[in-house]
Amino acid sequence: MRSTMMDAPLLVSRILEHGSTVHGTADVATWTGAGSSRMTYAQVGATAAQLAHALRDDLGVTGDQRVATFMWNNAEHLVAYLGVPSMGAVLHTLNLRLFPDQITYIANHAEDRVVIVDSTLIPLLAKVLPAMSTVEHVVVVGGGDVAPLGDSAAVHRWDDLLRDKPERFDWPALDERDAAALCYTSGTTGHPKGVAYSHRSIWLHSMQVCAPEGFGLSPADRELAIVPMFHAMSWGIPFAALMSGASLIMPDRFLKGEPIAQMIEVERPTKAGAVPTIWTEVLSYLDTHDVDVSSLKEVIVGGSACPPALMAAFKERYGIEIIHAWGMTEMSPLGSVSRTPAGATGEAAWGYRITQGRVPAGVAARIVGPLGERMPADGRSVGELEVRGPWTTSRYIGEEIPDPEKFRDGWLRTGDVGTLSADGFITLTDRAKDVIKSGGEWISSVELENALMAHPAVLEACVVGVPDERWDERPLATVVLREGATASAEELREFLGERVARWQLPERWAFIEAVPKTSVGKFDKKQVRSSYAAGALDVTEVTR
Amino acid sequence: MRSTMMDAPLLVSRILEHGSTVHGTADVATWTGAGSSRMTYAQVGATAAQLAHALRDDLGVTGDQRVATFMWNNAEHLVAYLGVPSMGAVLHTLNLRLFPDQITYIANHAEDRVVIVDSTLIPLLAKVLPAMSTVEHVVVVGGGDVAPLGDSAAVHRWDDLLRDKPERFDWPALDERDAAALCYTSGTTGHPKGVAYSHRSIWLHSMQVCAPEGFGLSPADRELAIVPMFHAMSWGIPFAALMSGASLIMPDRFLKGEPIAQMIEVERPTKAGAVPTIWTEVLSYLDTHDVDVSSLKEVIVGGSACPPALMAAFKERYGIEIIHAWGMTEMSPLGSVSRTPAGATGEAAWGYRITQGRVPAGVAARIVGPLGERMPADGRSVGELEVRGPWTTSRYIGEEIPDPEKFRDGWLRTGDVGTLSADGFITLTDRAKDVIKSGGEWISSVELENALMAHPAVLEACVVGVPDERWDERPLATVVLREGATASAEELREFLGERVARWQLPERWAFIEAVPKTSVGKFDKKQVRSSYAAGALDVTEVTR
Structure with missing residues (x-):
């Protein structure tokens, strides 16, 4: 029996239309180094329409051609985030921190036709642009000398291009499963691999970012989006902001502790998101300067686990809750957020806080053991975390058959090893490739390292799996002793x-x-493994 | 360009699976008249699986056959809400407050094959069951005499049927656009009309119910779901609870002020939802009894507007915020929630509170004038409200072509007349059929009535449109004077x-x-209109 519900596709243009009308007075503040420039969401909508007219009418962008950005977090980047997918083109956020040959590989692989660049990034783009074989147009946001860009592509000024363009665009009816945006991951081996988010996945992911168990965004919020918009769609915050009516504060290129602290004082965010390292810098600035950060209640950190001491310091000294989130580019990226369950206090609460967080309904999770067997979600059984859901990728761009190293039976293999609790909290300990597979069981190298480094004589300990005839692999412990300290392998x-x-x-x-x-x-x-294989290490055997 | 995202359908079974594992310790409390019985969401999941086995294996339910409920709000109704759609069958919530011939019409129109009934409702079902021509099985929840049900259908006991059934069910892979549940609206004219919600629409609607601008549900919440589950899918709360991990408190048949107040004291809900009339009763009970309602922070009211005095009384005396929501069975039902925008205080905040609320991204809204013309969203221009979105119906069940009285160009005509503000707040004043169409303009009968009833001599005033040669329609004011009061038409x-x-x-x-x-x-x-047409009213003409 078919439902009678409307066949209303989930499109980015609807998020833009909603945000720029119903939440038209909300705004995005872009830090300029001394204060902010400001654009209302109504203006974001009008400017996105102008950008779409310019791309279509002046630059000839049609269909699902790729429009890349090479930009910091700012209002114009937000306009591109919403406007490019809304017109049916595909947004491609280039990660300007990658190696030059990775950047050109990615641009060529995605067949980017246009690159929008911040003028402050012209020197960086100039190095890679000549090797971008499909790029025909560069659009420069802001003033500054464009000469370094050369003549491999036509160069335009954002302001010139958009001037006098209509402030409305008749956004096309698209299939919600069409690609809306691309993001490439820079693996440690081989070429970067791309995923193509759909309009549908962006919508569903945005709803989860807005949810109370996500980032909990509402019109009352002002979100400081520090995580770069060229990383994993900036955790979906740009879309979620227009969907929820939360205002945005964008740091542009000012990513040090001092300007971040100033932004907090001046722009009064209620929430923020960034990797933990930035918060270490912010903390040390706050501890030595008189800054009013009282507006900020909650900081979501992702990318890596936050040191518990940092979490405690922010809470005790500034009343700011630091909350773990975990995700992957392959997951749009939100996988889990570690909000403490109701009723858990003290040690129990802390036990939840240090996990990677709890999965929402849109992320099914399972733990798979070394032999491919399903492990119980009991918070103890260790295995590789696998996930699936409507905002998780099923393959990489260009793959006919999903790479079995990364996908299994319709699930994404995260490459992370850890546990899953009965109540849906993920705790990750190792990358799968660093786990030691011994006799059908897994040994966590990280757990052994942490235990070893608790010994007073040990400065550093690195544990790797090495081949073993009987057990397949066994752990090899390599140890750096503290200066002047002694300890035997037996001890x-x-x-x-x-x-x-x-x-x-x-x-x-x-x-x-x-x-x-x-x-x-x-x-x-x-x-370490190859040194061992080459016999370059002086190995002691202890079996007692 | 196709996205690489997984083709993961949005299914009710995923909501059930998530709620019964990740939120397995959350629970539903059903009021028994003296305290509650309790079922965890883990048990809800296990019982839903047992129900699915019983329906399929014992009662032969296959494919998309309809399974109806004739029940109060309780744990078993929650099990049916989740279990029936999860197995691929279609849940049909019968409204036990309708006239008997409407109930049988609806059951026959939907071709219900099974009815699950609370034993306390056996007398009511017994009256209509013989005329339900497609019902083969009745499943009785609870004890009590089943003899009145007769032998027109096989009668089973819920406990007997589910006993020893497996607590897991291999939920089928369905198309997310398949029907999951049916609900019929009882129009004032003609037969009731049905809408068929899809798995997809239930998912998206549930995410909006969970959103901060919806009901804002999280695992920290305990939601008192007073609105009957046979009304408009009980506002989506049963699904949203399993999705978010919010616990549920169900009143069963105890819907008076006193038991509701007791439930609040004993079960300590944080939030609640019900029509305004129930809260009038609750307020008068609270005002005359010593009841601890301190847990309750927020009450969503829908169905009709809440008297401002009631809102103020709850806030001032009990610290409870009463918040308007508006919706329709045709909209799953959530259309808008009137949360005050950040920054609005005092009179401005009150101006928002008394509206029907603000539309979310999933509900596009527009105002259409008497000639079918689009009116501006300026908070002043009056017209019929039209909506569309992924959880709004496109037609009624059985309609080949959507009824043009109810649908226009892919939009649902709500039949409500009012305004839409630039920031997305809806204010409804009249039912479209009660609006007076005069010379291409609309006159609000409700506005005239309210203005008239402010006159000290007027007890009641009812204004209707009557035919007029020159203007199409003109208002007729019928007035009831207070006892002993006098006032002329001129005055x-x-x-x-x-x-x-x-x-x-x-x-x-x-x-x-x-x-x-x-x-x-x-x-x-x-x-009133027919009395006028029949010349039965003593009409004075005043034109000065």
């Missing part, structure tokens, strides 16, 4: 034995000068 | 002239003994 193994199950204890130990690190400062486990 | 017309535009002033006046009323106590305007 450390005994210390560890008081903290983890006996079968997890490493038999192979190596004392090293320093743990090799990647370019972003993480343990380079690949290099 | 009343002059009084009115200070309050409304001159061209709206009635030329035709009749003093009557009493305004005829419908069975639910509303002015019976149809009868």
Whole structure:
């Protein structure tokens, strides 16, 4: 039996239309270094229409052609976020922090036809533009010299292009499953891989961002969106703001502790979102300056776990709640938010706060063991986290068949290992590739490392899985001792034995000068494994 | 360009699965007259699976067959709400307050195959069951004599049927646009008309009910769902509760002021929803008894506007915010909620509170004038409200072509007349059929009545449109004077002239003994018009 409900597609243009009329007096403030420039959502709607006219009539953008952005968080980027998908074109947010060859690879792979760029980013774009083979037009927002962009593409000024364009656009009726926006992930190996969000997935994801168990956005909110709009659709905040009527505060290129603290004092956000590292800087600025941050009640952090000490410091000194969220570019990106369940207080509440959070109805989650077996959601059984739902990708762009390393039976393999509790809270401990597969069981390298680093003599400990004839893999512990400290492998193994199950204890130990690190400062486990394979480590065997 | 997002359908079974696992410890409390019985959402999930097994295996329910409920608000009704659509069958909530011939018409029109009934409602069902020609099975919840049900259908006991059934069901993969539930509206003329909600519309509507600008439901909430589950899917609260993890408190058949007040004291709801009339009763009980209602922060009222005095009394005496919501069975039903915008205080806030509320992104709204022309959303221009969106119906069940009286160009004509403000707030004044169409303009009969009833001599005033050669229609004012009071038509017309535009002033006046009323106590305007047409009124003409 078919329903009688209207066949009303979930389109970004409807979010834009709603936000720019019903919430037309809400606004986006863009930090200029000294105060803000301001654009109401009514103006966002009018400017988005002008942009669509300019792209279609002047630059010849038709159908689902890709329009890229190479921009900081600001009002014009917000206009592009809403306007480009609304006209049926596909928004592609280029991550300006990637290596130049990754940026050009991505632009070429997506076949970007237009790039909108902040004038402050012209020097950066100039380096990669000549290698972008499909880009025909560059639109520059703001003043400044455009000469470095050369002549590989036609260069236009945003203001010139939009001037006198109509402030209304007859947004087309689209299929809600059409692509609305692209985002590429920069894996550690191989080329970046892209996902294509649909109008439908953006709508459903936005509703979840607005939900009380999401970010809880309403017209009473002013959201400071620090997470760059070139990262994972800026967690969906730009769309959710227009949907809910929450005003936005955008930091543009001012991402240090001091300007963020100033923005909070001047623009009085109620909520904010950013990676934890920025909040460390903000905290140290607040601790040494007199800044009024009383408007800010809640900060969502994602990207990596927040140090508990930072969470406690913000709460105790400034009354600001820091809340974990977890997600992936492949998930639009919101996967979970760690709001404490009603009734949990003290230690119990803290136990929830440090998890990656609880999944909403739109994210089904399961834990899968080393042999592909389903593990119970009991908060103890460890396995790889797999997810599915209407805002999770089923494959990467260009894949005929989903990569079995990343997808299994219609589920996304997150590559993260951890537990899922009966009440839907995710706790992640390892990347799947760093887990040690031993005799059909998984050993967490991170757990062993943390336990080892609690020993007073240990400065750093890096644990990796190495081949073992009987068990497939066994842990190898590489240890850096503190200057002047001594400890034997036997002593450390005994210390560890008081903290983890006996079968997890490493038999192979190596004392090293320093743990090799990647370019972003993480343990380079690949290099530790190859040093071991090459016989370059002085390994002690302890099995007692 | 197609998106890479998963093709994950929005199904009621996913809401059930999420609610009964992630929020498995949340619960539904059903009032028993003295305390509550309690069922966790984990048990709701298990019982829904048992119900699905019983319906399929014992009663032979297949495909999209209709399973009706004839029930109060209780845990078993919640199980049916989730379980019946999850198995692919279609839930049909029968409104037990309708006339018997309407109930049988509806059950026959929907071709209900099973009716689940509360044992306390057996006497009522017994009256209509013999005329339900498609019903083969009746499932009785609770004890009591089933003999009155006769033998026109097989009678089963809920407990017997579900006993020993598996607590898991392999919910089928359905099309999200399949019908999940039916609801019929009892129009004032003709047969009731049905709408068929889809899994998709229920999902999207539930997300809006959960949204901060909806009911704002989270696991911290305990929602007292007084609005009967046989009315407009009980405003979507049963689905939204499982989706959000909010616990539920169900009054069963105890709908008077006293038990409701007791439920509030014992079960400590944070929020509630019901028509205004119930709150009048609750208020008078609270004012005369010592009851702790401190848990209750917010009450959503719908169905009709709440008297401002009632809103003020609850706020001042009990700290409870009464908030208007507006909707229709045709809209799942949520159309708008009147939350005050940030920054509006005092008189300005009150101006928002008394509206029908603000539309969300999922409800596009427009005002259409008497000639079918689009009116501005300026808060002043009066016309019929038309809406559209993914949880609004496009037609009634069985209609090949949508009835043009109810649908226009893909929009639902609400039959309500009023204004729409620039910031999306709806203010409704009249039913379209009661508006007076005069010379291409609309005159609000309700506005004239309210203005007239402000005159000290006037007890009641009922204004209707009557045929006029020159203007199509003109207002006729029928007036009941207070006992002992006197006032001439000239005097009343002059009084009115200070309050409304001159061209709206009635030329035709009749003093009557009493305004005829419908069975639910509303002015019976149809009868006033026919009395006038039959020349049964003593009409004075005043045109000065």
